[in-house]
Amino acid sequence: WSDEAQNLKMMYEDMKSRVEHVVESGKVEAEFITCDQFRGVFDLWTHKFTRHDHPTIIQVLQNSETDMDDTKEYTMPNLIYLSREKSKVSPHHFKAGALNTLLRVSAAMTNSPVILTLDCDMYSNDPTTPNRALCYLTDPNLKSILGYVQFPQKFQGISKNDIYACEYKRLFDINMVGFDGLMGPNYVGTGCFFNRRAFYGxxxxxxxxxxxxxxxxxIAHKSIKAKYVLELAHNVAGCIYEHNTNWGSKIGFRYGSLVEDYYTGLMIHGLGWRTVFCCPKRAAFYGDAPKTLIDVVNQQKRWCIGL
Structure with missing residues (x-):
């Protein structure tokens, strides 16, 4: 048991107690705000702030233009927190709506031509994965018609006999290889590098x-902290922004289905885009497989009702 481990444990316990206190009190008190840049964000968290009804929150946590690592040798990537506006009187379209908001806000701030979608219960297992995706997305013979590069979902914690069939070999290993010989695999909701252009016709x-x-x-040429950029980002993250637009029908991730990932993939294929299945020996991303029958049932229920 090292001093570093002890310090980490103490930091975790301190964070845990502060989070629990905030949840119980319903607000973030001044003593818990250690940085002025977060003060304005936490001021929005009032008694009227709920998960179903709240304003847009966009906070730049790291800026590649100014922030360096601890050694002052490497530039840190942009890290931006986004919580889209929600209202009980406006449909939010679940995951597809959230992804479209991310698509617009990222366009306003950086407009990177490549977009990675990754579920919150998945994590990177190979730092060379972006290079693999870029090999396809920048291939001069492919890039003009390539919509996305899909990696398989891989899971850790699967029992030897996989009694709950959590590995999904048919879906992620067998079918994908077959589709790769046609127009390419479908989008499975995570582990996918998109060509931004594929969402626009x-x-x-x-x-x-x-x-x-x-x-x-x-080309986004303004600073991500510029007043105009932040105002535009807040505007496109509003819950009424999509009204009377092509979002969800002809642009972005598609609405109208519980399985927005498969539906979006089918629509992209239908528009003439090709896709690629990339399955390296070392898993690009990992997730945790359900370990009990209750976990399996809950996961299947969540997938089936589109949450």
Whole structure:
């Protein structure tokens, strides 16, 4: 038991007690706010702030233009917290709606041509994975028609006999390889690197965005902390922004299905985009498999009702 481990334990216990206190009191008191940049965010958390009804929150936690690592040798990547606006009187379209909000806000702030979608219960297992995806997405013979690169879902903690069939070999190993010989695999909701352009029409016909700055071909040249950029990001994260637009029907992740991932993948294929299945020996991403029957039932229920 090292001093470092003891310090980590103490830090965790301190964080746990502060979180529990905030949950019980319903607010973040001034003594718990250690940085001025977060003060304005926590001021939004009032008694009216609920999971179903709250304003947009966008907070730049790391800025690649200014932030360095502890050694001052390497630039840190952008890290931005986003919580979209929600209202009980406006549909939020579950995961597809959240992904479309991320798509628009990221366009307003950086407009990177490549987008990775990864579920919160998955984590990276190979730092070379982006390089593998970019080999396809930047291939001059493929890039103009390639919609996304899909990696298989892999799970840790599966028992020797896999009595609950949690490995999903048919879905993630067998079917994917077969589809790769056709137009390519379908989108399975996680572990996927998208070509941003694929969300805006066919390879030969761009559906123009209602805001020029969010066009997939636009170069974001302003600082992510610029007032105009943050105002635009808040605007496109609003719960009424999509009203009377093509979002969810012709642009972005598609609405109208409990399985928005498969539906979106089918629509992208239908528009003429090809996709690629990449299955390296070392798993690109890992998730944790259910360990009990109750966990399996809960997972299947969550998937079946689209949550």
């Amino acid at each position: 066919t390879p030969s016909n761009l559906i123009f965005h209602e805001i020029d700055e969010l066009s997939p071909n636009q």
